[in-house]
Structure formats: structure tokens, C-alpha cells
Amino acid sequence: MKKFFLGALALMFLSVVSCKQAADKAEDAADKAEEVVEEAAEKVEEVAEKVESAADAVPTFSDSAVQEYVNAYQEYMAEYEKIVESKDMTAFAGLSTKGQELAKKAQEVSGKLSGEDAQKWTEYMTASSKKMQELAAKMTQQ
Numbered sequence: 001m002k003k004f005f006l007g008a009l010a011l012m013f014l015s016v017v018s019c020k021q022a023a024d025k026a027e028d029a030a031d032k033a034e035e036v037v038e039e040a041a042e043k044v045e046e047v048a049e050k051v052e053s054a055a056d057a058v059p060t061f062s063d064s065a066v067q068e069y070v071n072a073y074q075e076y077m078a079e080y081e082k083i084v085e086s087k088d089m090t091a092f093a094g095l096s097t098k099g100q101e102l103a104k105k106a107q108e109v110s111g112k113l114s115g116e117d118a119q120k121w122t123e124y125m126t127a128s129s130k131k132m133q134e135l136a137a138k139m140t141q142q
Contacts, residue, residue, distance in 0.1 A: 058070055058071065058074050058124075059120040059121075059123075059124050061113075061117045061120065061121070062114060062116075062117055063109075063112045063113070063114075063117065065108075065109055065112060066109050066112055066113060066117060066121070069102070069105050069106065069109045070121075070124065072102065072105075073102055073106075073128065076095075076098055076099065076102055077128060077131065077132065079095060079098075080095060080132065080135055081135055083095060084135045084138050084139045087139075092139070
């Protein structure tokens with residue numbers, strides 16, 4: 001009977017020790033997961049800042065028509081942002097005509113892009129598009 005009692009006691013002791021080790025491992029894993037999430041959040045913020053700064057920076061193009069379009073588009077974006085901030089739906093409706101004109105002009109201008117200019121154009125328009133999406137989302141939240 002003593003052997004049985006000692007065996008059961010030893011088994012209980014081992015299970016308590018192993019449970020504590022499992023709890024420690026789970027806590028360590030949770031800490032590591034938290035660190036990874038924080039690092040990922042920092043990276044996302046860095047990328048967002050780069051995209052935002054790219055949208056704010058107007059690149060220069062070798063073709064004057066392309067440069068004129070990009071400057072006009074930048075003005076359009078600035079006006080769009082002001083309208084979003086002011087929550088003026090009347091002005092927003094009037095801005096759609098200007099957006100349509102710019103879309104037509106973009107098709108004309110995109111055929112004039114050289115290799116390097118095409119890459120700048122793509123990067124600029126991608127960043128600008130993201131910024132416009134954020135502004136549109138902000139407008140719909142109001």
C-alpha cells in the first residue's frame with residue numbers, strides 16, 4: 001500500500017511540476033507574440049509614413065505635359081482634402097467634374113511616359129490613390 005501511495009504522490013508531484021512548466025512556456029509564447037505584434041505595428045506605421053510622404057512629394061517629369069498634369073492633380077488632391085475637412089458636400093459635387101477632366105487627361109498623358117518617368121508616375125499615382133481612398137473613407141464616416 002505504501003508503494004501505491006508513494007507512486008500516486010510522485011505522479012501528482014510530476015504533473016504539478018509539468019503544469020507549471022507548461023504555464024511558463026505559454027507565458028513566454030504570449031510575450032514573444034506581443035513583441036512580434038508590436039514590431040509589425042511599427043513596420044506598418046513606417047510604410048504608411050513613406051506612402052504619405054510619397055503622396056505629398058510631387059515628382060518631376062521630363063515631359064512638360066506630364067508635369068503639368070501631375071501639378072494639376074496635386075492641386076485637385078489639396079482641394080479634395082480641404083473639402084473633406086470642411087464637410088462641404090456641395091463643393092464635393094462640383095469637384096467631380098474636375099476629377100473627370102483629370103481622368104481624361106491622365107489617359108492622354110500616360111502615353112507620353114518614358115521608362116524612368118513611367119516608374120515615377122506609377123509610384124506617385126499609387127501613393128496618391130491610397131491617400132484619396134483614405135480621404136474618401138473619412139468623408140463617408142462623417
